[in-house]
Amino acid sequence: MKSVENILLAGDLRFAYRPGQPVLRGVNFSSRAGKLTCILGPNGSGKTTLLRCLMGRLRPDGGEVLLKNKAVRKYSTRELARLLAYVPQFPASAQAFTVHEIVLLGRFAHTGALALTGEKDHAVARAAMVMTDTLRFADRTLDELSGGEAQCAMIARALAQQPKVMLLDEPSSHLDVRNQLAIYRMMQRLAHDWNMAVICVSHDVNLAARFSDRMLLMREGCVLTDGRPEDVIRRDVLAETYDVQIDLIESPDSPVPFIRAR
Amino acid sequence: MTDSPAIPARHLTGRRLVILLAILAGAAIAVALACSLLGEYRLMWSTWQARMLRLTAAAIVGAALASAGVALQGLLRNPLAEPFVLGISSGAGVGVLLGFAAAGWVALPGWATTPLLALIGALLTCLLVYSIAQRHGRLDPFVLLLSGVIVNAFNGAIMLGIFLLVPPRTISSFTMWAMGGISENIAIAETGFMLTCGGAVLAGWAMLLLRGAAFNTLGLGDEVALSTGVSVHRLRMETFVIVAMMTAAAVALAGPIGFVGLIVPHICRLIVGPDHRKLAIVGGFAGAMFLMIADTLCRLAGSWLRIGEVPVGIVTALSGGPFFIFLLRRRFREVSP
Numbered sequence: 001m002k003s004v005e006n007i008l009l010a011g012d013l014r015f016a017y018r019p020g021q022p023v024l025r026g027v028n029f030s031s032r033a034g035k036l037t038c039i040l041g042p043n044g045s046g047k048t049t050l051l052r053c054l055m056g057r058l059r060p061d062g063g064e065v066l067l068k069n070k071a072v073r074k075y076s077t078r079e080l081a082r083l084l085a086y087v088p089q090f091p092a093s094a095q096a097f098t099v100h101e102i103v104l105l106g107r108f109a110h111t112g113a114l115a116l117t118g119e120k121d122h123a124v125a126r127a128a129m130v131m132t133d134t135l136r137f138a139d140r141t142l143d144e145l146s147g148g149e150a151q152c153a154m155i156a157r158a159l160a161q162q163p164k165v166m167l168l169d170e171p172s173s174h175l176d177v178r179n180q181l182a183i184y185r186m187m188q189r190l191a192h193d194w195n196m197a198v199i200c201v202s203h204d205v206n207l208a209a210r211f212s213d214r215m216l217l218m219r220e221g222c223v224l225t226d227g228r229p230e231d232v233i234r235r236d237v238l239a240e241t242y243d244v245q246i247d248l249i250e251s252p253d254s255p256v257p258f259i260r261a262r
Numbered sequence: 263m264t265d266s267p268a269i270p271a272r273h274l275t276g277r278r279l280v281i282l283l284a285i286l287a288g289a290a291i292a293v294a295l296a297c298s299l300l301g302e303y304r305l306m307w308s309t310w311q312a313r314m315l316r317l318t319a320a321a322i323v324g325a326a327l328a329s330a331g332v333a334l335q336g337l338l339r340n341p342l343a344e345p346f347v348l349g350i351s352s353g354a355g356v357g358v359l360l361g362f363a364a365a366g367w368v369a370l371p372g373w374a375t376t377p378l379l380a381l382i383g384a385l386l387t388c389l390l391v392y393s394i395a396q397r398h399g400r401l402d403p404f405v406l407l408l409s410g411v412i413v414n415a416f417n418g419a420i421m422l423g424i425f426l427l428v429p430p431r432t433i434s435s436f437t438m439w440a441m442g443g444i445s446e447n448i449a450i451a452e453t454g455f456m457l458t459c460g461g462a463v464l465a466g467w468a469m470l471l472l473r474g475a476a477f478n479t480l481g482l483g484d485e486v487a488l489s490t491g492v493s494v495h496r497l498r499m500e501t502f503v504i505v506a507m508m509t510a511a512a513v514a515l516a517g518p519i520g521f522v523g524l525i526v527p528h529i530c531r532l533i534v535g536p537d538h539r540k541l542a543i544v545g546g547f548a549g550a551m552f553l554m555i556a557d558t559l560c561r562l563a564g565s566w567l568r569i570g571e572v573p574v575g576i577v578t579a580l581s582g583g584p585f586f587i588f589l590l591r592r593r594f595r596e597v598s599p
Contacts (some may be wrong), residue, residue, distance in 0.1 A: 114274075
């Protein structure tokens, strides 16, 4: 019974950056451990804003976000960091830290005042680097890496926080096909093998449909559909979401058809 | 390469921190002793004492400015940020001059008035520069530097105005202070004054060290830092107050000495890498040693050239100006190739 409990739950979320221009108009959202959820929708539909509300960065005007049955804004910044981690769209470091040091920065909320890392922290960081296959360039700095490698390093850093929930904002949108696939495979493994609730904002319908357990389609601050990929990938639903004609292409080795905008 | 970086050499552990502190403290004391013995052939006990006092003041000022520079560069992710460039020093300077001018008719004792007014000036300047440069909680690095320039000019005008108001006979000590000099006769002879400023710098230094890891995380961007457990907004406010306090102490002791907070952190970064915990420690000690040596050279040059005192602020400005331009040009190259 416990495993089906929603770890992250948001009800009737409303948010506006400026009065009178709502970005979220009553969004319901839930996420479970062990599931990869992808949030999709056209630009300006409120995906990133939803993500920011979920991570407690923005205070919604209405509704509430519950993390483990407690309001996300009630957690201290440090407490929250031990439960929830975030991976940005573009990996960046203003300082010339190596990948290994960046991953260790993820231990901030688990360490003391000076953030001195001990054996356990190093073990956690190492496991995170093994999982993300970043150990081979652990001694290099971010600007010596390709975009794909840098994004893997950022996922390793988030993983070092040992979170229960991982939020990713378009982690693969600027990567090549091979790296996109690698990132989605990694997110799926984080959900299925590491039993995290993984939530990813995405623009790639096909990759999301192929790897996610659940898809959420947004448009103009509302959720249009929320369900398993095979239920969501339908011509009428996608046409309404993106405002384009959609062709579905059946594939023999995939339960979900591919989509192509006409 | 091997598969596992066990604990890399530049990684900070508790033991390495203690060793680092011990080595640097020893080096700073050695530099102070060496500097104190340079000069006249026959050294009197009282001369040596006066020199040690002056060197202590130089060390306090150097440590304050360099570690404040480390903190501002980390906080603002801007390699050009430092108390002088951002106008914080000149804000503290206005406060100090007001303290000098008002010395007769303020109820507080002298050792408290000047640092307090300097602190108020520095805090007001921080607030002003920050509110000019920030939009929706984001800081544009170039707007920040420009607002520093403008606030500097503004504070300079106020200082000149105060010059006009004071009696002519105090002007020479004013001028000396405004050039950034550590002299043996004025303020530092007062124990209470030295203790106030030294205590403020020591406390601020420790507080910056404790925020080093947060500065490291901030390099990954505000949003990532927040999700890693850093209260970004609070960190900004706290750091500005700490930096204002340390700058105020430094300016009250020695006038607006520029560019120490720029040169020293950059050289330290080349040596110890980007970790702000190490930079806070190494930068503080290096700043102390840098200013002790620079001040001693100024003292020696002054007596050799028979022109009396050479303010150390002139030396740091002459060397810091070109350094700033060099960093600025490199930064421009990064932004627009």
